[in-house]
Amino acid sequence: MSDALGIAVVGCGTVGGGVVEALLRHRDRLAQRAGRPLQLRHIVVRDRHKPREPFVPRELLTDSLAPVLQDAAVQVVVELIGGTTAAREVVLSSLAAGKHVVTANKALLAEAGPDIFEAARRAERTVCFEAAVAGGVPIIRALGESLAANQITAIQGILNGTSNYILTAMAERGLPYAQALEEAQAHGYAEADPSLDVDGSDAAHKLAILAQIAFGVIARPQDITRQGIDQLHPMDIRFAQELGYTIKLLAEAWTRSDPQHPDGPRGVALHVAPVLLRHTDLLAQVRGAYNAIAVYGDIVGETLYQGPGAGRGPTTSSVLADLIDLAVGRAQRTFAAARLWSRADRGFVLDPPEQVQSRFYLRLLVADKPGVLADIARILAQHTISISSVVQHEAPEGDGEPVPLVIVTHYATTGHFLAAVEQINRLPTVATPAVYYSMGD
Amino acid sequence: MSDALGIAVVGCGTVGGGVVEALLRHRDRLAQRAGRPLQLRHIVVRDRHKPREPFVPRELLTDSLAPVLQDAAVQVVVELIGGTTAAREVVLSSLAAGKHVVTANKALLAEAGPDIFEAARRAERTVCFEAAVAGGVPIIRALGESLAANQITAIQGILNGTSNYILTAMAERGLPYAQALEEAQAHGYAEADPSLDVDGSDAAHKLAILAQIAFGVIARPQDITRQGIDQLHPMDIRFAQELGYTIKLLAEAWTRSDPQHPDGPRGVALHVAPVLLRHTDLLAQVRGAYNAIAVYGDIVGETLYQGPGAGRGPTTSSVLADLIDLAVGRAQRTFAAARLWSRADRGFVLDPPEQVQSRFYLRLLVADKPGVLADIARILAQHTISISSVVQHEAPEGDGEPVPLVIVTHYATTGHFLAAVEQINRLPTVATPAVYYSMGD
Ligand SMILES: NC(=O)c1ccc[n+]([C@@H]2O[C@H](COP(=O)([O-])OP(=O)(O)OC[C@H]3O[C@@H](n4cnc5c(N)ncnc54)[C@H](OP(=O)(O)O)[C@@H]3O)[C@@H](O)[C@H]2O)c1
Ligand SMILES: NC(=O)c1ccc[n+]([C@@H]2O[C@H](COP(=O)([O-])OP(=O)(O)OC[C@H]3O[C@@H](n4cnc5c(N)ncnc54)[C@H](OP(=O)(O)O)[C@@H]3O)[C@@H](O)[C@H]2O)c1
Numbered sequence: 001m002s003d004a005l006g007i008a009v010v011g012c013g014t015v016g017g018g019v020v021e022a023l024l025r026h027r028d029r030l031a032q033r034a035g036r037p038l039q040l041r042h043i044v045v046r047d048r049h050k051p052r053e054p055f056v057p058r059e060l061l062t063d064s065l066a067p068v069l070q071d072a073a074v075q076v077v078v079e080l081i082g083g084t085t086a087a088r089e090v091v092l093s094s095l096a097a098g099k100h101v102v103t104a105n106k107a108l109l110a111e112a113g114p115d116i117f118e119a120a121r122r123a124e125r126t127v128c129f130e131a132a133v134a135g136g137v138p139i140i141r142a143l144g145e146s147l148a149a150n151q152i153t154a155i156q157g158i159l160n161g162t163s164n165y166i167l168t169a170m171a172e173r174g175l176p177y178a179q180a181l182e183e184a185q186a187h188g189y190a191e192a193d194p195s196l197d198v199d200g201s202d203a204a205h206k207l208a209i210l211a212q213i214a215f216g217v218i219a220r221p222q223d224i225t226r227q228g229i230d231q232l233h234p235m236d237i238r239f240a241q242e243l244g245y246t247i248k249l250l251a252e253a254w255t256r257s258d259p260q261h262p263d264g265p266r267g268v269a270l271h272v273a274p275v276l277l278r279h280t281d282l283l284a285q286v287r288g289a290y291n292a293i294a295v296y297g298d299i300v301g302e303t304l305y306q307g308p309g310a311g312r313g314p315t316t317s318s319v320l321a322d323l324i325d326l327a328v329g330r331a332q333r334t335f336a337a338a339r340l341w342s343r344a345d346r347g348f349v350l351d352p353p354e355q356v357q358s359r360f361y362l363r364l365l366v367a368d369k370p371g372v373l374a375d376i377a378r379i380l381a382q383h384t385i386s387i388s389s390v391v392q393h394e395a396p397e398g399d400g401e402p403v404p405l406v407i408v409t410h411y412a413t414t415g416h417f418l419a420a421v422e423q424i425n426r427l428p429t430v431a432t433p434a435v436y437y438s439m440g441d
Numbered sequence: 442m443s444d445a446l447g448i449a450v451v452g453c454g455t456v457g458g459g460v461v462e463a464l465l466r467h468r469d470r471l472a473q474r475a476g477r478p479l480q481l482r483h484i485v486v487r488d489r490h491k492p493r494e495p496f497v498p499r500e501l502l503t504d505s506l507a508p509v510l511q512d513a514a515v516q517v518v519v520e521l522i523g524g525t526t527a528a529r530e531v532v533l534s535s536l537a538a539g540k541h542v543v544t545a546n547k548a549l550l551a552e553a554g555p556d557i558f559e560a561a562r563r564a565e566r567t568v569c570f571e572a573a574v575a576g577g578v579p580i581i582r583a584l585g586e587s588l589a590a591n592q593i594t595a596i597q598g599i600l601n602g603t604s605n606y607i608l609t610a611m612a613e614r615g616l617p618y619a620q621a622l623e624e625a626q627a628h629g630y631a632e633a634d635p636s637l638d639v640d641g642s643d644a645a646h647k648l649a650i651l652a653q654i655a656f657g658v659i660a661r662p663q664d665i666t667r668q669g670i671d672q673l674h675p676m677d678i679r680f681a682q683e684l685g686y687t688i689k690l691l692a693e694a695w696t697r698s699d700p701q702h703p704d705g706p707r708g709v710a711l712h713v714a715p716v717l718l719r720h721t722d723l724l725a726q727v728r729g730a731y732n733a734i735a736v737y738g739d740i741v742g743e744t745l746y747q748g749p750g751a752g753r754g755p756t757t758s759s760v761l762a763d764l765i766d767l768a769v770g771r772a773q774r775t776f777a778a779a780r781l782w783s784r785a786d787r788g789f790v791l792d793p794p795e796q797v798q799s800r801f802y803l804r805l806l807v808a809d810k811p812g813v814l815a816d817i818a819r820i821l822a823q824h825t826i827s828i829s830s831v832v833q834h835e836a837p838e839g840d841g842e843p844v845p846l847v848i849v850t851h852y853a854t855t856g857h858f859l860a861a862v863e864q865i866n867r868l869p870t871v872a873t874p875a876v877y878y879s880m881g882d
């Protein structure tokens with residue numbers, strides 16, 4: 001058996017603790033799978049004196065990166081502290097010191113991907129990040145290796161387990177948003193501050209990473225239009241169900257070629273938003289804290305990957321897969337071949353989201369008077385949007401309250417639809433700003 | 442860009458034709474992904490004079506393997522002829538001539554895996570076979586690389602698209618078996634002789650391959666108990682639906698450790714059979730010619746992989762992924778690390794299927810007389826099997842025909858259950874041999 005792969009784990013919380021435990025507990029199995037021992041040499045934490053889980057070897061603990069960088073036997077630094085400031089520093093100094101890096105940090109890659117990968121190429125070292133997207137689901141390998149012959153044409157993903165847990169609880173058990181969120185927190189799915197989960201930012205970070213692999217586009221987090229589930233009204237979940245749809249928070253990438261310039265760069269639009277999916281859609285059936293990603297390739301067609309989106313076990317499994325790949329020597333070859341976050345032009349540009357075509361769900365609160373629907377239908381028609389179906393339930397006799405009106409449109413360009421909505425919102429008979437979501441079919 | 446990877450494709454039918462077309466049509470893309478050109482140098486067929494699709498370059502066609510073996514610039518032979526006789530010869534002589542091999546031939550690997558892999562190790566060449574299991578679904582990479590840190594504890598797969606298409610058509614549209622099969626053939630899902638599809642053999646071949654990767658066991662096709670869908674009665678599909686279940690043809694591997702010998706080898710039971718899955722089970726929702734595999738790992742938990750199980754595009758995508766992996770140099774490292782079909786003991790032995798615990802669906806045709814259910818219940822109780830539920834509909838008044846009786850049991854050992862069934866079949870009130878399936882929950 002060849003030389004050990006020397007490893008330092010930086011961060012020993014939910015994920016770091018799992019990696020440390022597995023490296024020690026499954027030492028023989030991992031050595032067998034990797035063809036050489038995976039040797040844990042240092043564990044870096046913020047506070048060396050904090051109580052730790054019983055399996056953490058005290059003698060490996062340190063609160064400084066210096067001994068890691070100086071230890072020539074450390075070949076890989078596993079960054080599991082999170083955030084973008086200290087983590088960035090850990091990653092860049094590890095690469096500069098000639099260490100490979102494994103990370104689960106989607107925020108860092110989405111923000112600083114170009115810098116980190118440029119630094120890695122300069123240092124001739126590898127950065128692995130299977131754990132950064134969709135926890136235990138091997139979507140990074142699927143896109144980068146298994147589907148490598150394909151041009152990816154679309155990606156649709158449920159990439160935030162907390163949001164999916166909340167949506168499932170709201171839809172299936174009728175829980176109000178706040179209570180569903182509390183439950184997700186109690187189960188340990190949500191972060192203490194869950195705002196990045198529920199406002200779509202976390203999913204946007206992950207989508208930026210997938211879009212880089214699939215299309216070579218560098219999407220900064222701010223380039224991705226996003227809408228979370230924090231504003232979602234139970235009424236819309238019920239209307240969706242009545243229409244035969246389930247609402248899911250989807251991260252989507254849709255490509256488009258310009259018929260005017262067939263050989264020019266293709267466009268890819270990235271966005272995160274609640275979407276109405278038909279009950280029979282596979283992604284509609286993904287429940288609880290699970291993640292799932294549907295990938296469309298021009299040769300393979302549609303494939304789907306599903307599994308636990310976060311948590312100690314799933315994330316640890318992905319970090320260890322990266323370590324085994326480094327030990328075997330696969331990761332280095334993948335890294336060199338993929339040229340991620342480089343200037344290599346792969347023929348795609350970011351499309352403005354207004355150009356995306358979709359059907360829309362539009363829910364209004366309107367005065368219960370004659371002519372209201374006529375006004376709204378006229379405005380939609382002026383923007384060349386035709387109506388597929390309308391739901392308006394009989395209002396409780398004469399209580400004068402505005403009543404909900406739901407309109408489902410045929411395919412329309414997002415830009416046209418938004419212009420129509422703006423005009424509809426100015427109608428005196430429309431009580432509160434329109435609520436709208438796109439439909440996944 | 443480095444030297445080209447020289448390729449010969451042997452077989453130019455459904456899959457071979459797809460590979461040839463893609464190698465030519467996506468030449469630039471593939472070169473970019475592989476870091477070097479993938480150069481098609483020969484196409485070997487049985488009949489050189491048969492009409493071919495227009496994209497097939499005549500000048501590359503040959504009906505002999507000799508020029509391939511003699512061409513030093515051919516580094517990879519892609520075997521896509523099927524069958525186990527000529528294909529075996531092609532694979533072994535290619536390895537002996539120092540070529541890597543890519544194959545989609547599950548029958549060959551299931552039958553001759555040990556010989557082929559031993560020959561490859563002797564020749565220091567690599568055998569890749571992503572396309573051999575589940576078409577476009579990257580399950581070989583998932584098990585061998587993405588989940589490499591895990592001990593797999595169970596696999597449940599829908600591995601035959603033809604059978605799943607037939608089952609979907611029977612369940613959702615009430616088609617009789619023969620008509621559903623005809624449709625599958627018309628869609629090109631089934632082989633001209635579909636018996637290997639519908640009798641469970643094809644799924645058993647694929648399960649043998651997955652079991653080798655996950656558990657290191659060498660299961661000959663005859664070691665895998667199998668039951669197909671060719672005997673499935675529409676009545677049982679209807680009863681299953683009434684009980685809240687969907688019948689799927691599953692290939693399953695379940696592991697078990699012996700409580701008496703916790704450190705001894707673990708058992709793994711392999712079988713292919715129609716199984717009743719709850720409607721909400723993810724695998725129950727896999728429709729038409731799709732394949733899906735649920736994999737349970739001790740660190741990651743459950744992950745699921747789904748996609749088109751056969752056909753030109755999906756299978757081509759997997760063959761090309763293997764070619765790219767060979768060009769990049771990843772495949773060689775995976776092959777060396779995995780030591781497949783070797784004598785390396787991975788701590789598992791094949792368990793006799795009688796030891797598997799399951800709940801059972803038992804359907805009888807019985808005389809419509811008092812005391813029948815009592816007799817059956819007594820026999821089950823004698824074999825320590827308890828009953829979970831019973832369905833017997835009111836019989837049409839006095840027509841004297843035997844009536845169906847459905848019994849769902851609690852967990853029982855397969856061996857005990859089979860012994861009980863044998864005794865039940867001898868009851869004079871039981872009209873035809875009992876029909877039984879295990880339940881996936
Ligand atoms: N949790 C999940 O399920 C999950 C899933 C996928 C990806 N991720 C990603 O994995 C990363 C880690 O997440 P986590 O949930 O494991 O975080 P966590 O439980 O909060 O643990 C963070 C760890 O990092 C240490 N740390 C923080 N700042 C440090 C610094 N400047 N120097 C050294 N150590 C420092 C902490 O030390 P102390 O122990 O001394 O406080 C703690 O051990 C994040 O990027 C996250 O996005 C997490
Ligand atoms: N079809 C699928 O969707 C699918 C999916 C996954 C895996 N597979 C596997 O892929 C393999 C090929 O399947 P297929 O459907 O592509 O088969 P196919 O359409 O029947 O094509 C077979 C090809 O092999 C050639 N061939 C047969 N015997 C030969 C020999 N002795 N020497 C040279 N060439 C020979 C035939 O030549 P001629 O053209 O001259 O007759 C034909 O081109 C099989 O192992 C199958 O199990 C198929």
